[in-house]
Amino acid sequence: MKTIKVWDLFVRLSHWLIVLLVLSAWLSSEFGDAEFKWHSWNGYALFILVFSRLIWGFVGSTTALYRSFIKAPWDALSYLRDLLTGKTTPKEAHYIGHNPAGGWMALMLWLVLITQAVTGMFASDDVIFDGPFSFYISSKMVNNITSIHHALFNLLILLVILHVLAVLYHQIIKKEKLIQAMLTGKKTLSHAIAEPKLIFRPFYLALIIVASIGATFWFILKHYG
Numbered sequence: 001m002k003t004i005k006v007w008d009l010f011v012r013l014s015h016w017l018i019v020l021l022v023l024s025a026w027l028s029s030e031f032g033d034a035e036f037k038w039h040s041w042n043g044y045a046l047f048i049l050v051f052s053r054l055i056w057g058f059v060g061s062t063t064a065l066y067r068s069f070i071k072a073p074w075d076a077l078s079y080l081r082d083l084l085t086g087k088t089t090p091k092e093a094h095y096i097g098h099n100p101a102g103g104w105m106a107l108m109l110w111l112v113l114i115t116q117a118v119t120g121m122f123a124s125d126d127v128i129f130d131g132p133f134s135f136y137i138s139s140k141m142v143n144n145i146t147s148i149h150h151a152l153f154n155l156l157i158l159l160v161i162l163h164v165l166a167v168l169y170h171q172i173i174k175k176e177k178l179i180q181a182m183l184t185g186k187k188t189l190s191h192a193i194a195e196p197k198l199i200f201r202p203f204y205l206a207l208i209i210v211a212s213i214g215a216t217f218w219f220i221l222k223h224y225g
């Protein structure tokens, strides 16, 4: 057995911040202020964070890169089939980063989150709050987009439930310590797995990405929102 670092700080920090912000998005829509201030700023923060993680998929550390975890859809399906029929041995079941199905789930979660945030910016509650860019489109469009904003949240919850169930399955049944890995960044691998060559990018690079996207978004919001 050997313990190696697999997740960089930005992957871990962005994951747990996204979890908190999704919870806070729901809380703020249910119990927030009438002007939607908390809900809007929460949504902008989610947008900036998820956007930054999407960029990190091109320039970040090895395990954060799309090319290391986005496999052909049929590979993801056969991975799931082998897992469910018990065909996968524990050795094969252990991945350094995301497994083929987990990679697609991550991508879907990010895309739904980004779309949720963008639709929110065009949505309206028809009483007090209008999304900052809703003035650019017709009121019929605003109504449709607001309906999408509502419906998409249900899809997000469904995906999150599936995601957490999958993580718990690996954690409890397969005895892979995925949750600890998302917290500490480290995984213990059996010697049967070849030592991977992983490159880690510095955290400040991620901070530069977050700051650049944040500043650009702020500029657009201030001048065009």
Ligand code: HEM
Binding pocket: 011, 012, 014, 015, 018, 019, 022, 023, 053, 064, 097, 098, 099, 102, 105, 106, 107, 109, 110, 160, 163, 164, 167, 178, 179, 180, 182
């Ligand atoms: C709002 C709720 C959640 C969302 C939107 C979410 C989203 C995600 C995303 C997008 C990833 C990929 C991370 C990356 O590559 O940067 C991920 C991975 C992960 N999440 Fe979550 N997550 C949520 C809740 C949770 C919870 C409650 C747990 C703990 C039970 C959890 C445990 C994990 C673990 C262990 C991984 C790594 C999986 C692997 O090794 O492939 N997540 N999550």
Ligand code: HEM
Binding pocket: 022, 025, 026, 029, 030, 036, 039, 040, 042, 043, 044, 046, 047, 113, 114, 116, 117, 118, 119, 120, 121, 122, 123, 124, 125, 126, 129, 130, 131, 132, 146, 149, 150, 153
């Ligand atoms: C990913 C980020 C976001 C999430 C997860 C989210 C989630 C939600 C949820 C759960 C609701 C309540 C839906 C219902 O009652 O069925 C809601 C409503 C709403 N959200 Fe968001 N939201 C996000 C971002 C935003 C942003 C950035 C804005 C605007 C700046 C926004 C504007 C609104 C408005 C105006 C409503 C009320 C619509 C109505 O009353 O019909 N949201 N959002």
